[in-house]
Amino acid sequence: MHTTPISRATVAALALAAIAAGVPGCEPSFSDRPSLVSGPKILAVRSEPAEAAPGTAVVLSALVVDTQGTVTAPPSAWGFCRAPKLVAENAAVSPDCTGEAAIAPIANTLGGVTGTVPPDACSLFGPETASGSNLRPRDPDPTGGFYTPVRLRANEQMAFGLLRTRCDLANAPGDIVTAFAQAYQANKNPRIASLTRVDDVKEAAFASATRGESVRLRIRWADADAEHYPFYDATTVTLIDRRESIRVSFYTTAGSFDLDRSGRDEADPNTFTDDVWHAPGDAGTVHLWFVLRDSRGGVAFTTTSITVD
Amino acid sequence: MRSRSAKAAWLTACVTLFACTCSIHAVAQEKSSDVGGAPAKRRLTKMPKLERFVPAEYPKARRDKGETASVLLTIELSATGEVTKVTVQASAGADFDEAAIAAAKQFHFEPAEVDNKPAPAKITYRYDFTLTPSPSPSPNPSPSPNPSPSPNPSPSPSPNPSPSPPLPPPPDVTTVEARSTTSRKETGGVRVSADEARRVPGTQGDVLKVVQNLPGVSRPPLASGQLVVWGSAPNDTRVLIDGVEVPALYHGSGLRSVVSSDFVSSVELSPGAFGAEYGRGLGGLVRVDSRNIAKDGPHTFVAADTLDAAVMHARPITEDVRASVLARYSYLDALVPLVSSRDTGATFPIPRYGDFQAKTTFDLGPRESVDLVGLGSFDALDRTVSSPDPGSVRSVQSRSSFERVYARWVSSSQSQTSIVTPFAGYEDSRQALHFGGTPATLDVGSAVYGLRASRREKVGERAHVTVGMDALGRASNVSRQGSLTLPPREGDVSVFGQPPGDDVATDREKTHVLNVAPDVATDIAIGPATFTLGVRMENYLIEGSRQTPKVGLTPEIGFSRLELAFDPRAAARIRVADGLVVTAAGGFYRQAPAPEDLSAVFGTPALSVSKATHASLAEEVRVTETTTVEVTEFVKSLSDLPVRTQLPSPILARVLTQNGEGRSFGAQLLVRQELTRGFFAWLSYTISRSERRIVGDDRYRLFDYDQPHVLAAVASYEVGRFTFGLRFRASSGYPRTPVVASTYDAKNDRYDPVFGAQNAARLPAFYQLDAKIDRVFPLGLGRKLTVYLDVENVTAHDNAEEYVYSFDYARRGIITGLPTIAVVGARLDF
DSSP states (O other), rough: OOOOOOOHHHHHHHHHHHHHHHOOOOOOOOOOOTTTTOSOOOEEEEEEEEEEEEOOOOOOEEEEEEETTEESSOEEEEEOOOOOOOOOOOSSSSSSGGTTTEEEOOOTTTEEEEEETTTTHHHHHOOOOOOOOOOOOOOTTTOEEEEEEEEEETTEEEEEEEEEEEEOOOOOHHHHHHHHHHHOOOOOOOOOOOOEEEEEEEEEEEEEOOOEEEEEEEEEEEEGGOOOOEEEETTTEEEEEEOOEEEEEEEEESSESOOEEEEEOOTTOOOOOEEEOOOOSOOEEEEEEEEEEEEEEEEEEEEEEEEOO | OOOOHHHHHHHHHHHOOOOOOOOHHHEOOOOOOOOSSHHHHHHHHOOEEEEEEOOOOOHHHHHHHOOEEEEEEEEEEOOSBBBBEEEEEEOOOOHHHHHHHHTTTOOOEEEOOOOOOOEEEEEEEEEEEEOOOOOOOOOSSSOOOOOOSSSSOOOOOOOOOOOOOOOOOOOGGBBBBSSOOOOOOOOEEEEEHHHTTTOOOOTOOOEEEEEEEGGTTTOOOTTTOOBBBTOOOGGEEEEEETEEEEESSBBBTTSSSSSGGGGEEEEEEOOOOOTTOOOSOSSSSEEEEEEEOOOSSSSSEEEEEESSSEEEEEOOSSSEEEEEEEEEEOOOOHHHHHHHOTTTTHOOOOOEEEEEEEEEEEEETEEEEEEEEEEEEEEEEEEEEOOTTTTTTTTEEEEEEEEEEEEEEEEEOSSSSEEEEEEEEEEEEEEEEEEEEEEEEEEEEEEEEEEEEEEEEETTEEEEEEEEEEEEEEEEEEEEEETOHHHHHOOOOOOOOOOSSOOEEEEEEEEEEEEEEEEEEEEETTEEEEEEEEEEEEEEEEESSOOSSOTTTOOOOOOEEEEEEEEEEEEEEEEEEEEEEEEEEEEEEEEEEEEGGTTTSSSSSOOOEEEEEEEEEEEEEOSSSSSEEEEEEEEEEEEEEEEEEOOOSOOOSEEEEEEEEEEEEEEEEEEEEEETTTTTEEEEEOOOOOEEEETTSSSSSOOOTOOOOOEEEEEEEEEEEEEEEEEEEEEOOOOOOOOEEEEEEETEEEEEEEEOSTTTTTOOOOOEEEEEEEEEEETTTEEEEEEEEEEEEEEEEOOOEEEEEOTSSSSSEEEOOOOEEEEEEEEEEO
8 A cells, every 4th residue: 555645845735625525535445456367357248148138048258367368168166146235235236245145156167157037137137027026126237138147257356237128118118118228239239349559640569568568458349339229218208219328347457547447438439449568677468358238237358369479 | 654744834824814815894893793793782671680698797886886777789780680790889888798798699580681682791780788676577578579679778777687678770971891692591500601712722713613613522433524423423413603503503514603603692512401492402501692793883794714705784774773784705715726736626625605694683673673683504515436437437526505584582671581483495405415426415405494482581579481382384395315324323334435235225215303492491599409300292293205116107195194292391499508509400302213214215104203301410619709619410211212124134214223222321520611801711621421212222322422531621811902721622533343353355356354342442542732923913094904913733642543544454543633723814894
């Protein structure tokens, strides 16, 4: 932990602000970086298709890494969590999902991991309520979606993927429900179109770097990957057209990124994002990973290993 | 750890509050100024009246010799009519003097009134020692309610002392001090005059910030103006200005109070067990009395400092009408960018606030007046943490304001005091937060109206009856969208900076909560004891536009219900011995649900009122004429508190339940040296424990704001034109729930904490020393300049304000509070 040095003028300014706002005088800065892979990690969990209705099959995969690169076929245990979280829970899943009692295992076969979305997913994690039960429908996420938790244990790590589950629109007039059903297209996983290094304005393949070099990296995706989708606005009782935002997470086993994550919000029409990677001072092989996520739960990832001369 | 260079830089950080002033010429107003800090001469509208007479012990030797005598005493009275000091003006000999003083100290008076408001007073009293031949003397003579003077009592011999009735204090010997107060002190309450409060270090002269240093009050979290009193939630304590409820005592940042210090006469904190006149809160009561407007000339005050600018003007308009207006506006948000990088304002939220007060007093007669008052306050705060990652963008936009207008009619006579205060106003609160793509907005606009009325009348020789009406209506429009977990509630388990859940909902509703509460109370004096019995008849009308969530375009189905209850309140005050008073008080209290809690989506329309029971026992010892020691033990129990449902699938429109209950208990000590010869000091210490649980839980957990130990020591001494002050504060840290592990959320690329037992950890203890020095420069023509230096955290102690975690919760750090901050300011009065 360290405190970033600041100028006297800034100190005076911050003191002014601190007095007025009562904000804390000193916030610790942790040296830990999400983008640095210093041991086993699960970086992404992916479902194909990205959105599925209850009772349909999905193929699950994950990006599991360590300092030696991507871990292929790691010993892993998959399962659907069947414990819904409390309505006022901050976390993505119920704390019960960390135990075994709430887990419905998914068979891990040689051909991959194929699971079937629980038939009752829309009542466990979605807006459906039993007829006459008078229970409160679950709230959707900001994109209007509902998600079934998928737990992965691998390399002594635990991660939760959230499988977007196709459920009916709740609490909307019938005509809106019909229009929504007709307009809505299930989410598709995005793709990483390219990974390049940018020198001035010229893009080139990213294959090598020198020690201590700072390399501007660019991740591109297709315009269609930031999909448009209908969104039910309960305030105005209308359907509105929205577009996915895109986030990219950067990881490296050595050196550092300026940004741990970058991306474009839904109003930004650009289809790329940049980050600067600072190569380590020592020569050797460095593994880098790039995970692209859309705001409806779609995932894509790519990896590259380069030699630092 | 903070680096040495950075720490040195912090240590040298000095914020200068400078005051620039302009003048509107007014001559020789210093002495009579009502706003400049100098005592003001005011009109005595009601003489103090002897209610309880205690006969003196006739010196045996004198009686044996048949000697009579008269001792002329000066008796100082508090605003409640208690004798605070007795001195001899004209001696009749040490034995007669001692006997007269001992007796007079046990007197009790109906208080004097200044400008029709109860006030401390000083009277001249002649105690006659006479001997009468009566074979059946009255051993305990009843004082005349309106005693006639006996300038030449007949020296009729008597075996027992039979003092003459007191001399009514002639106007020319009655001195009424400027620290006048308007409302009767609540049992167990601590009242601080504005003159004392403005000297407290660390408050930058803000009179109402002194409340945070009174016993029973927890140290508020940094960046908040919350009041946690006797283990009650911040929103459970009511703030009244001249009896009119306002939503907060401080601006949102806690930096300033919502009314100017120059508007305040005194502030009183009643942490609990208050009387039947007040309600609607499970916690404590803060009562602010406004200042009277001086009658003897205009006064103008204009000032500016680093934080804000203020202007005030007060003047008599006619013989019977006088008015004042005060306004304050902050500009720190505009000032900081001039001396810092552009993004400082984006990184550190810089609040903007303002307030105004206007008051006009109409004297309708010698004992009757009407005050017309308008006051308002606003707060604004904008903060955006930008990021190239759309999931990491955070923004906060906060707006809040309130306005009140009220008329306060006061009429008093020898036997009664009547006060009627109708009021109306508006409150608006708009919070818009965005965590990545997750919104959390809450807008509440409320029209407020009400009436407070009371009539206190003497009934017989030893009793008073107070009949009152306390009504408050609140019609609210509530609009809310976003995560259910924002704003957070007491009992939520989270860590600082944790993003909210990304399940979002939306709702709009209208609510109307009307509380009409007639009350009646009786004070009965029996010997050395005074018993107060009261009852408050609570009538709650709770209405809302939706009892179920909105589904499409279905029409609204509202709800309306009436809840009636009787809440008894009682107090007993017993003078156990000379200088020792024991007070016991208790009662039942209720509080209506907040408008946003009645939402069919985010709350529960069926919520009822929450309940509390308070009990306290206080022992007050007057050590010297100006020094008191008071120990108070208290216990509170709370029930029917709204809490979040513990079900993953709750019933429709039942997100909140009333299954919360709590308790708090403890004791507090207050050693107080009243302002005498320029010196005052107090030491307050509170030890307490406050707990909550869900009905059915086996064990209680610690209340989120539990603070077992709170200590505050304040001292101020005036030497010539200098005044020195010190304040030391120490307190336990707030409870926090430890993080024992974390899980990775691969959809949002973030870690979520896994928590241990709720509130099982605690922030490190806090302590801080503040110092203040000021000097007055007389400038002639009635003007004076006061310059002060207020240094907070003199020892630069790194106080822990919050725990913060690394991104994966593997490591924990501490956010520390402010370093040494020196504030220099100036004030010109003329």
